Amino acid sequence: MKEEYLCRQATTADIPTLVSRRRMFEEIASSRGVVCSKSRLDAFEQRYADYLQTHMKLGTVAAWVVEDTDTIVAGGTVSFLPWPPGLGEGPAALFHSLFTAPECRRRAIARRITETAIRFCKDAGSDWMLLGASDVGRPLYESLGFTPASTMMRLPLRWQTRIVTSCLRPLSPLRLKSRPRLPTPPITQTAKPCIA
Numbered sequence: 074m075k076e077e078y079l080c081r082q083a084t085t086a087d088i089p090t091l092v093s094r095r096r097m098f099e100e101i102a103s104s105r106g107v108v109c110s111k112s113r114l115d116a117f118e119q120r121y122a123d124y125l126q127t128h129m130k131l132g133t134v135a136a137w138v139v140e141d142t143d144t145i146v147a148g149g150t151v152s153f154l155p156w157p158p159g160l161g162e163g164p165a166a167l168f169h170s171l172f173t174a175p176e177c178r179r180r181a182i183a184r185r186i187t188e189t190a191i192r193f194c195k196d197a198g199s200d201w202m203l204l205g206a207s208d209v210g211r212p213l214y215e216s217l218g219f220t221p222a223s224t225m226m227r228l229p230l231r232w233q234t235r236i237v238t239s240c241l242r243p244l245s246p247l248r249l250k251s252r253p254r255l256p257t258p259p260i261t262q263t264a265k266p267c268i269a
């Protein structure tokens with residue numbers, strides 16, 4: 074990485090740049106063959122700017138940007154989530170919006186932002202960090218020690234469903250019916266309760 078690149082914590086003055094998370098969505102969606110409409114991205118940009126404005130002031134969001142001679146070329150953000158209390162004590166940290174301008178990639182810029190965010194979350198007392206990885210982001214996260222959290226499940230309720238049905242052939246009721254069903258195991262008194 075060039076010496077003159079500066080990685081610094083973002084302020085609310087950087088919000089117009091941080092909303093370039095839009096570009097991250099566009100790029101990830103297009104790599105999956107999905108096109109996000111301009112109106113949806115515009116609406117998102119406004120909501121995200123409002124979100125950052127509120128939460129950066131509250132201290133529940135921290136973001137970092139990397140500059141190359143006055144131009145911001147990358148950013149990444151942590152949101153401390155109002156997660157229900159668990160066995161740990163620290164705030165749950167969601168790392169998101171990692172984006173490096175295409176012309177500056179593979180210079181360890183995203184690595185530097187991610188490492189900075191990890192240190193910040195440790196110092197804030199978080200017990201763990203959570204993220205949703207894109208295909209190109211996954212090798213970076215793995216190299217920093219992130220592992221899949223396979224107990225999480227997701228049910229698309231609205232937004233995702235519309236996109237999925239527009240690009241994938243939906244399962245017809247006939248195909249659903251013809252799927253073989255596994256026998257339901259009997260519920261016995263000896264079954265142990267599941268503690269999440």
Ligand SMILES: CC(C)(COP(=O)(O)OP(=O)(O)OC[C@H]1O[C@@H](n2cnc3c(N)ncnc32)[C@H](O)[C@@H]1OP(=O)(O)O)[C@@H](O)C(=O)NCCC(=O)NCCS
Binds near residue numbers: 097174181205206213
């Ligand atoms: C993912 C992204 C942020 C990486 O940015 P970057 O500044 O190029 O990343 P770095 O140079 O710090 O790369 C660190 C490591 O990540 C991995 N990596 C980065 N880009 C990769 C790619 N295109 N393919 C495979 N591995 C990649 C490599 O292990 C790399 O280390 P190496 O160069 O020593 O092999 C950038 O490609 C990007 O903005 N992509 C679009 C948005 C996105 O997917 N964001 C992540 C959301 S989870």
